[in-house]
Structure formats: C-alpha cells, structure tokens
Amino acid sequence: MRSTELADREAEAFQAFIGACRKYWGGPMLAAVERAADAFTIDPGPDAYLRLEQRLQGNPTYGYFCWLERHLQRLKYASARGVVASLSRQRDRLEAELSAPVPDGLLSLDPRLRPPGYYRDCDIHQHPGGLWDDPIAGAVYHASASQPGGVVGRRDLHARFTQLVMDQAPGLRLADLGCGFGKSALPFARARSDTSVSAVDLSAPCLRLAAQAAAREQRRNIRYLQRDARDTGLPSQSFDVVTSTMLLHEMPPDAIAATLREAYRLLVPGGISIHLDFLPPDDPFLRLLYFGHSQRNNEPFMALSAEFDWAEAHRSAGFTQFRTTPFEDEDGALTRPIGVKWRFPWTVIAAVKTVAS
Numbered sequence: 001m002r003s004t005e006l007a008d009r010e011a012e013a014f015q016a017f018i019g020a021c022r023k024y025w026g027g028p029m030l031a032a033v034e035r036a037a038d039a040f041t042i043d044p045g046p047d048a049y050l051r052l053e054q055r056l057q058g059n060p061t062y063g064y065f066c067w068l069e070r071h072l073q074r075l076k077y078a079s080a081r082g083v084v085a086s087l088s089r090q091r092d093r094l095e096a097e098l099s100a101p102v103p104d105g106l107l108s109l110d111p112r113l114r115p116p117g118y119y120r121d122c123d124i125h126q127h128p129g130g131l132w133d134d135p136i137a138g139a140v141y142h143a144s145a146s147q148p149g150g151v152v153g154r155r156d157l158h159a160r161f162t163q164l165v166m167d168q169a170p171g172l173r174l175a176d177l178g179c180g181f182g183k184s185a186l187p188f189a190r191a192r193s194d195t196s197v198s199a200v201d202l203s204a205p206c207l208r209l210a211a212q213a214a215a216r217e218q219r220r221n222i223r224y225l226q227r228d229a230r231d232t233g234l235p236s237q238s239f240d241v242v243t244s245t246m247l248l249h250e251m252p253p254d255a256i257a258a259t260l261r262e263a264y265r266l267l268v269p270g271g272i273s274i275h276l277d278f279l280p281p282d283d284p285f286l287r288l289l290y291f292g293h294s295q296r297n298n299e300p301f302m303a304l305s306a307e308f309d310w311a312e313a314h315r316s317a318g319f320t321q322f323r324t325t326p327f328e329d330e331d332g333a334l335t336r337p338i339g340v341k342w343r344f345p346w347t348v349i350a351a352v353k354t355v356a357s
C-alpha cells in the first residue's frame with residue numbers, strides 16, 4: 001500500500017543502510033560477543049546473566065553491540081531520514097487515504113476509549129509518541145516493520161503461527177487481541193473464508209490502516225474493533241479461539257493477568273487461548289540478550305515477565321492444560337547456534353477452557 005512507502009530514495013537508502021548495519025549487529029557482531037561471553041565461567045542460577053554482564057563490562061565489542069541495538073532503532077524511526085520524518089512529509093495524502101470510507105461493519109472506533117497509562121507513557125520499541133495519538137502512527141509502524149533487516153517478524157512468521165493455530169482450533173470464531181495494523185489478524189481471515197475474525201486493538205491509527213487493507217481485499221470475514229484487550233466488551237462465550245501475537249510482552253503483569261481473564265470469559269467451553277510471544281530464556285547469555293533488549297529498545301515489560309507466574313495466572317483465570325512451547329519462527333531457528341543470527345525467544349503460550357463435566 002502506498003500509505004507505508006517512504007517518501008523518496010534517500011529515505012529508502014538510509015533504511016537499507018540501517019538494515020545492513022542490523023544484519024552485521026545480529027550476525028558477526030553477536031557471534032563475537034558470544035565468543036567473549038564463552039570465555040567466562042559463570043556460576044549457574046537465575047542471576048547468572050547479571051554476573052555475565054559484569055564480566056563483559058569493558059569489552060568494547062559488547063559495549064558497541066549494546067549501543068548499536070539502541071541507536072539503530074532510534075535512527076530507523078526518529079532521525080532526519082527516519083521513518084517518522086519520511087512519512088510526515090506525506091502526511092496530508094496519508095491522512096486522506098486512512099480516513100477513506102470502508103464497508104459497514106469492517107471498522108468500529110471508539111473515540112472515548114482512553115488508553116491505559118502503561119500504553120500512553122512509554123514510546124514502545126522507541127516509536128516516537130507511541131501508537132495511539134498521531135493519525136499516521138499506524139502507517140509509521142507498518143513502514144518500520146517493513147524495512148529490511150528488522151529483528152522482529154521473519155517474513156512468514158505470522159503465516160506459520162496462523163497455521164499452528166488453525167491446526168488446533170476447535171472452531172472458526174476467532175478473536176485476535178492487539179492486532180496492530182492487521183499483520184496477525186488478516187492471515188486468519190485469509191486462511192479460510194468461513195473463519196470469522198474479531199481483531200481488537202487500542203490504536204485507532206493502526207486499525208484504520210488494517211481496515212483499508214482488508215477493504216482492498218474485499219474481506220467479509222474480519223472486523224476491526226478499537227477495544228482494550230483487558231476488557232473488550234464483546235459477548236461472553238462467543239469465540240472458539242482467543243489469540244494474540246506480540247501483545248503480552250508489551251503489557252505489565254496486571255494487564256497480562258486481566259487479558260487472560262478476559263480471554264477466558266470470551267471463550268466457549270473447549271475453546272483455546274493461544275498466544276505467540278517471548279519469554280525469558282534460562283541460558284545466561286540468551287537471558288542477557290533478552291533483558292538487554294528490554295532495556296535498550298524501550299520494552300520495559302518484557303523484563304517484568306521474568307517474575308510473572310504464567311502457569312498460576314492461567315490457573316487463576318480458570319484455564320487448564322497450560323503449556324509453553326518454543327516456536328520455530330523460521331526453518332532451523334531452534335537448532336541453529338546462537339551467534340549465527342539474533343532472534344527473539346519466540347514461545348507459544350497456550351491453555352484450554354475446559355468443558356465443564
């Protein structure tokens with residue numbers, strides 16, 4: 001879609017440069033940091049990553065690795081040739097495109113919805129101003145996510161997860177919480193024309209972009225709703241599957257617990273709650289990367305999930321059969337040595353609303 005194209009070749013070239021730097025950062029540079037870490041013997045335990053970090057302090061490659069992680073993302077979004085500046089130069093056209101009418105029922109916005117503090121007060125993943133305020137914030141997010149060398153979202157990540165969910169789905173009424181600009185929701189609608197997808201997000205700018213894309217595809221089996229995942233207001237027991245992709249790590253623990261309770265309420269007995277997200281790994285080096293990313297990329301709640309009792313939160317929401325499973329975001333990702341390519345610790349978090357006996 002034109003809405004998310006960069007303004008000119010200079011902006012594109014700059015993003016290609018950032019992408020190339022990221023490739024180096026997440027490949028040879030990561031491998032060098034890992035070699036440096038391997039040289040130390042660290043006592044095991046949940047805090048081993050902190051002891052490892054102490055040992056790495058003063059290592060120039062580690063310092064530069066950390067600096068690049070923060071600043072490549074900042075440059076990508078917020079520099080003079082960054083995505084925000086580039087799309088802002090097209091603001092009038094973008095705003096007109098995004099407010100074009102869509103078929104009845106496809107998009108429902110609630111201008112009275114006040115986003116929670118955790119959402120308003122943090123420029124999540126260094127997106128200036130976050131996702132909720134600026135009308136072109138969704139287009140900015142889409143453009144950023146579409147640039148080469150991104151660390152999230154390998155090309156077919158959402159397709160893989162969609163397939164996994166559809167293989168387990170006990171029925172075809174599906175709620176996607178935190179759908180963003182539709183990247184996680186639309187594949188469910190495309191998977192089968194008889195699915196019915198309710199895609200929920202707080203961000204009106206993202207939902208507008210998502211609805212325009214669905215309208216262009218003439219999708220009849222999806223609707224985008226501006227709602228809070230913690231309290232959607234949708235009818236109880238009206239879904240077979242409640243899912244999310246990359247939502248939970250952006251929430252503080254009380255919001256995750258509330259979202260799981262809401263998922264339970266929304267599901268029919270026998271329905272499944274299934275989420276694709278990141279959980280802190282046990283390996284000290286991977287844990288160091290995880291906590292470092294949380295800090296350096298403005299993802300403050302990622303680190304808090306280390307303290308969160310996922311099993312207990314599911315149990316107290318009413319779920320049974322809670323399980324977490326590593327997710328293979330691309331072929332070979334789970335068996336590949338760490339230093340070959342940076343990746344998130346993708347995990348499927350799933351549970352069942354058991355049929356009452």
Ligand SMILES: C[S@@+](CC[C@H](N)C(=O)[O-])C[C@H]1O[C@@H](n2cnc3c(N)ncnc32)[C@H](O)[C@@H]1O
Nearest residue numbers: 178179180183184201202203228229245246247
């Ligand atoms: C990292 S994005 C993921 C978007 C999409 N699921 C994807 O896979 O591309 C997280 C999304 O969660 C949304 N979000 C955060 N808190 C929310 C809440 N309480 N209710 C609904 N959406 C929320 C954000 O607006 C954002 O669009």
